[in-house]
Amino acid sequence: NGAGKTSTLRSIARTDDPVVTAGEIWLEGQGLHNMKTHEAALAGVQLVPEDRRIIQGLTVEENLSLAQVAPGHGWSKEEVYEHFPRLGERRKQDGTTLSGGEQQMLALARALSRDVKLLLLDEPYEGLAPVIVQEIEKILREIKKLGITTIIVEQNAVAALKLADHAVILDTGEVAFSGTAKEVLENEQLRHEYLAI
Template identity: 70%
Template sequence: MSQTLARPSEAPHASSGAAAKPFFSARNMHAYYGESYIVQGVSFDIRHGEILALLGRNGAGKTSTLRTIARAGTPELKQGEIWLDGEALHDMQAYQAARAGVQLVPEDRRIIPGLTVEENLKLARIEPPVGWDLDRIYSHFPRLAERRNQEGTTMSGGEQQMLAVARALAREVKLLLLDEPYEGLAPVIVQEIEKILEEIKEIGITTILVEQNAIAALHLADRAIILDMGEVVFDGSAREIIDNADLRMEYLAV
């Protein structure tokens, strides 16, 4: 089984001297929650405009890897480098990474209580405005346009997910980090979220997607990383995983 896996150093995507410099690069990331060693030497590159599915079983380190990239404070990065469009994210705090274009949509969405949909979106924008304006957001998210004056936390889970994604797009986005965007949503709402993510893909926004619904994530993604116990055990095309039932069963149980 192991012979089918592409280690990061062996992966066809890995950059060479003649290859273009990757848009995003994680190099030998080691991150900890206190004494717990969570992200164990994770390395991968992403080209501009690619969608990367970050997959693995529960506890594999997927969310921790996203939070490390977003410089969320926990887990703590103790070794390694993170580069985005020539900027050293590993030297930044969370607010600096956000201003550099890293936008994290967390699993819990973090809609601000007491604010309407539109107020949540306006609060996300910075001066001078560089992200999507309200007209563009509402054209891609018609449900949010209908509920612009509704308090965000009173909407359904799917509508809150749409708001969380739209809020990220209201700022400059160089790298969009999506943590379990389909979690707990009805199938009809999942289809709407998928449509929105397809539109984001067509626009060319570089994205890392963590999703337990591995098959849905793989059909959206260009490439995939599989984590196991905090380490990369596969780095290759999404199609390779779709076509390899043994690989899916061993690391994803699907």
């Protein structure tokens, strides 16, 4: 906490007056650091925030439809329901009445309903039952196979490192380590100091 993880994601997604004080953010030759939030979204940056931001009063299906209004479509509703069968079963249910795990699935599905090139996940496993974490990990492995670059900010670092190729450890806004996930898991000092394992 206080390491700057969420601020980093928000800076990349260009939300909430990003706090970038130096440097540049590039995606496929486009400088995100000069963009507004909607421009970054149209460029393919999709943020799944920690609070999920499910829209009250809208069904699961309506939440997904809203994500598909803007140009640049990703997964169709049929593809979403294929990957997230629980959402298909609850498509007519108000999104805010879903369980925490189902809301996380909906937030992730909403992002994938757009033309996503960079997926930003802020604490995707927080407060979820282990069985739901496993379901989300399965989807994230599929996303990885599709070649969608994903940045995961997660307190449950071991779970995130199982999926990661690259790892960055932030300490009060500074990069304390950057390397492969395997290097983190094999480095006793890093594991002890930053991961408490």
